[in-house]
Amino acid sequence: METSRSSRAPRKPRAHNTPPTGPGMYAGRTGTSSADVILRGLRARIISTELVPGIPISEHDLAQAYGVSRTPVREAILRLSDERLVEVAPKSGTFVGRIPLSALPEALVVRQALEETTVRAAVRFAQEDDFVKLENLIETQQQAVGNADRQALHDADDAFHEQIAQAGGYPGIWELITQVKVHIDRYRRLAQLDMDRLGTVIEEHRLLLRHMRARDAEGAVQAMAIHLHKLRKDMSHLKSIKPEYFIHDADLAVEFTKAQSAVKSELLADDPT
Amino acid sequence: METSRSSRAPRKPRAHNTPPTGPGMYAGRTGTSSADVILRGLRARIISTELVPGIPISEHDLAQAYGVSRTPVREAILRLSDERLVEVAPKSGTFVGRIPLSALPEALVVRQALEETTVRAAVRFAQEDDFVKLENLIETQQQAVGNADRQALHDADDAFHEQIAQAGGYPGIWELITQVKVHIDRYRRLAQLDMDRLGTVIEEHRLLLRHMRARDAEGAVQAMAIHLHKLRKDMSHLKSIKPEYFIHDADLAVEFTKAQSAVKSELLADDPT
DNA sequence: TCTATATAACTTGTATATAAGATAAACAAG
DNA sequence: CTTGTTTATCTTATATACAAGTTATATAGA
Incomplete structure (x- = not known):
């Protein structure tokens, strides 16, 4: 008589073809991971200008402040950089995004x-x-x-x-x-x-x-x-x-002036004051 | 006479108060990192529907396919999830985003x-x-x-x-x-x-x-x-x-019907055909 | 005093190891 | 055949270690 463990037949690797979530249920960010918490926290502090544009922030310091490792902090920062709320200088430093x-x-x-x-x-x-x-x-x-x-x-x-x-x-x-x-x-x-x-x-x-x-x-x-x-x-x-x-990115300079004049003429036109 | 190395006085820690970039130059994504390359590649494959909605993708497999570690792959995936191009089920799996x-x-x-x-x-x-x-x-x-x-x-x-x-x-x-x-x-x-x-x-x-x-x-x-x-x-x-x-998230169901009727009446109104 | 240069210490980028949770196959019981 | 339970193995989440590049500072020399 063998133990229940050794008597078990070898198992086929599982497939995991499962659809993401149950019907009608949204799968996206559950919002409970460290990275998500840090993301929201940082975003709020930047938008509220508690963190002023241009000041340096370091993944290491943030990690220590939040009591986690650099990994989730880094994930949050990368996502914020897509919104231009932080600027990452590749091997140099990370900074609160300047206003474009x-x-x-x-x-x-x-x-x-x-x-x-x-x-x-x-x-x-x-x-x-x-x-x-x-x-x-x-x-x-x-x-x-x-x-x-x-x-x-x-x-x-x-x-x-x-x-x-x-x-x-x-x-x-x-x-x-x-x-x-x-x-x-x-x-x-x-x-x-x-x-x-x-x-x-x-x-x-x-x-x-x-x-x-x-x-x-x-x-x-x-x-x-x-x-x-x-x-x-x-x-x-x-x-x-x-x-x-502030930051004034060069490749958008043309657009800036054009839009500026567009805005001026368009809105002063129907300005009722 | 001491060696130049040992004669060096202890150094003050550097401050790194430098502004992010030179004047007029945009700092954002340089686009050269592995994570950026993978991000663009995956996004293109998803938008082109080469990767069909709902199929599972694993960080491990992608890492192997791109010949890198899981870290940059993961960074790319998280950013794609903000665009709802992938869905991440917390400890279970990652999938190509279904169309909302x-x-x-x-x-x-x-x-x-x-x-x-x-x-x-x-x-x-x-x-x-x-x-x-x-x-x-x-x-x-x-x-x-x-x-x-x-x-x-x-x-x-x-x-x-x-x-x-x-x-x-x-x-x-x-x-x-x-x-x-x-x-x-x-x-x-x-x-x-x-x-x-x-x-x-x-x-x-x-x-x-x-x-x-x-x-x-x-x-x-x-x-x-x-x-x-x-x-x-x-x-x-x-x-x-x-x-x-497709995915039909519940909390937006109300909006869906309202917008639907709005669209219908608004556009059939000035439909010239 | 000023300028050039070397270098230590700081940064982010990537790799690997470990932890923790979820899932499907195998099994047991009805 | 159906249902509930176990469990190996898969997944992502986080931690840690290392690599690669940048920059402020100390030093040397003019």
Whole structure:
């Protein structure tokens, strides 16, 4: 009589042809690995400008800080470099990504094009509860201004635009917009706009919501255009905070000037002020 | 007298406060590392559907195939998972990303919004040499249809749209579009549209170019809308190639139906056929 | 004092080893 | 035949070790 172990017949190697996940279930990033946690943490610290553009960061130090090895830290950093939130100099060092100046005008144009789309859809499909949520967000913004709480205002502003995309049935478009506007947000934070300027966005939101409620697509689109145009003006008249925070990649220089003029003529044209 | 080595005083640790790169020079991915090469290679093979959605890939096998260790392979795979081109099941396996059905309608809407923007800019800013390039690309497309060369036609089609973005001064927007339309392209390749249907795009391009030359913004925008609307129709009437190629994430299901109806009413409205 | 140069110490890139979890084949019981 | 359980072997996740390149600094010489 042999042991159960030795009596076992030799096993065929397993195939693992299994489909990735069960039906209807999304497989992507589960978000529980060290690398994912570090990725989110670093991204947040960079976007909030707690980590200022251009400062060196080292995989080793981060690993020690997070209490892990270099491997997951490195994985997070590589993924951040795809978003241009960090710059990796091959055998030299890694740095918090500088703001790519040439990408800013295009980001604004993209945002405007996409938000025009979401607003138009929202005018068609928004339900009463969508309007209520938007009203509540405006209320939240009002309080944030009262408390001079920049962070809260910024968050509520984002939530307002996101809710419009949701109401229109295009939540994925908002995701894309957040991706595109990352560097714009960093710029604005560094610029530290004064509070009462920031407060005026609330009136713009109110106007926008009024048009949406009235199912006035063109009016809503124009209100959105004005709203985003102000953002543009903020950015243009706030010159050079610190030059070392920015990078001006050469191959996009042509685009920069062309887009700049495009922006100018296009938006000053329908500027109602 | 001591040796030059031992006579050296103890050295202060270096600071490395250097700014990332020289002025005006972009630091990002140099593209020479193994990980970068593998990233590009894998992405190309997935987009070309040489690697079909859902099949398992293993870091070990890929490492062996590329003649490197698992580390750079893994780095490439993680970055691809951000684009949803691969799906990683945490301790189980890695698979070529299935096409996220729920993202397709939104991708089409985004593309339309962005290309409307680039076309409008191109009508304003395009120079004669831009028009010449566009004409040449149409010629290339004509030849590709003659040779029944799907790949060549697809490439020339992309180049045509990219050139419009270039002419408008927004090359970055085309980059964003390529990012967004990845899964659309995969779907179309799998669908294997018939060649004479593909040939009709050329007439649409000709019409578009004619409007651009005439500096007729609204006409050009409408021509682009028609052009992209046909793409949409291709996608909608080609039902279910193989169900295992697709994934339908649950949390986006609401958006899917809403967007679907939005698309339908919006585009059939100004459909000129 | 200034400039050129060598070099140690710092960086990231890659390879390998180990840990930990998931899965399908084999087996047992009904 | 069906169902539940075990377990070898597969997978990815992380840690560690090493290789290759870069840069600030100390030193030597003008």
